[in-house]
Amino acid sequence: MRAVRVVSQDADDPLSGLSVEDRPHPEPRTGWVPVRIVAAALNMHDLWTLRGVGHPAERVPMTLGCDGAGFAPDGSEVIVYPMLGDGATGDITLDPRRSMLSETVDGTFADVVMVPEQHLVPKPPGMSFAEAATLPVAFGTAYRMLFTRGKTAPGQVVLVQGAAGGVSSAAILLAKAVGATVYATSRSVAGRAFATSLGATALVPGGRLPEQADVVIETVGAATWGHSLRAVRNGGVIVVAGATTGSMPPADLSRVFFRQLRIVGSVGSTLDELHRTVRLIDSSAIRPPIAGSFPVERAREAFAALLAGNVPGKLILSFANDAAHPRLPSDNRIA
Template identity: 45%
Template sequence: MLSARVTAFSPDDPLSGLTVGDAPAPGVLVDPPAGWTTVDVRAASLNHHDLWSLRGVGLRAEQLPMVLGTDAAGVTADGREVVVHAVVGGPDGRGVDPDEPRTLLSERYPGTLAERVAVPAWNVLPKPPELSWVEAACVPTAYLTAYRMLFRSGGAQPGQRVLVQGAGGGLAVAAVQLGAAAGLEMVVTGRDAGRRERALSLGAAAAVEPGARVGRVDVVLDSVGRATWEHSVRSVRPGGRIVVAGLTSGDPATASLTRVFFQEISVVGATMGTRDELGQVLAFLARTGVRPLVDSTYPLARAADALGRMWSGRQFGKIVLEV
């Protein structure tokens, strides 16, 4: 089976631990547990989670080799066109031991950067016919997380102002698209002028350099961490919310807790979303006409090139592998 796998860890050169090629199918594919199904993958999108896995975050050496990937759209053995929900187990999960902690595909179970993936039957949802394979494969991590950050964790309402830290990544692009379509005033920060212009073309009301004054906002979406935290705390209104879904630049040096408690700012964490929320965001995209922004597509055999583009930080939108 053709797949992209972690075979060694390298914090500084993650692509050196990547192997792309044919390999025996993982045991879960050969003999799926009761209540599981297999999906022939048509498209699978990349996420920074894949690079973290290659760097040794969230995996142990004894788990290698591990098939990468959390997101996929494909066809089940009985011919259904589906989108895969990447969260296995936890309070919302089915098909595994109820006491099994929540995990993502490619952490405990083989991931989606392969010709076929096995998942609990609970984890597949119908693919809306309005979305292509490539578009549908972009949704389960970036667009689901953005949806949860905006509307559940952030509680954003039409007409409110939302600051998104860091233009260009899949999560930030998804947030701008979904928020603008829902009537939110989206403000984006970004170091690159070209990326800021593209964010405006996607519906952002304003796009500014990192750290620039933006006025008070109701909600901040921050997946950057140390490099943007102070700006996030300064920008949110008293009583507003900061939603955190990642720390790509590391933990903040200071938490700014004086401002947080004095201005009664809520800091909320968000990780992915539930199966029901994935169904909601798929319906949102189908009904509004908003489509995931795709930076580039590659065949699965060129997964190394695709991951290299993500590692370089040159992408704007999602990078997708087609099978």
């Protein structure tokens, strides 16, 4: 089968360690099932792995990919939930030994991936495989940030920092879907135009909001942290799930305590949250923005586009496994 692999890591030249190659089909594993991938979405996580950030060298080579959608063994159309853990905490995102597909086991950038049987989420029939493949990481993370950690409610004001990012653009769409007023920042004209197309009022980073935010979605870090603190209302919440521009900005603790702000962290989503994310998207007729789709053989081009940045929407790898609508054997063997 075809697979997109990290075979070496280089912080300065991450694409030098990218390989598209033929691999044996995965071995059966008790409690796990094979999913024949039709579409998979790129994430910054994949690029960090190629750079060697958060991914030990001893786990290389490894098949990349956290997001994917395809066919279960019975032929049903499914979305793959990507987070792994032992379940002891009850909330997998709090498991100190949690991992993602492509971190400790091969990921979704392959014709077939093995996943725990309970990690299959039904794909809505009206949603394309490419759209479905964008949901687990970006939309699942945004859902948890907004509703589980941020307690966003209809009619509230939400500020999303860094609108062009996958999680940020997902947060705009999900917040709009429940009736929130959404403002979003981007440093580029194209990014602000993209935010506007998603239904947000676009601002330059640091721009003054017409009203203070109840909830701030923060994935940018140092470059926007001061603005997030100024833009949120007294008693409001800043939900942090990333720090792409640095994780050590001035804390400004006097502002935090004087205005009684809540600052909460958020990581990924639970399986239940992904189910709820899919239901919300399906019922709201949201269409995840897709910037481009590449056949798996052109994976390097897709990664080059991700590396270049300023991609308005998600990049997709297509595995063209949908033509035969295959049924995989129930005993986990791969034909």
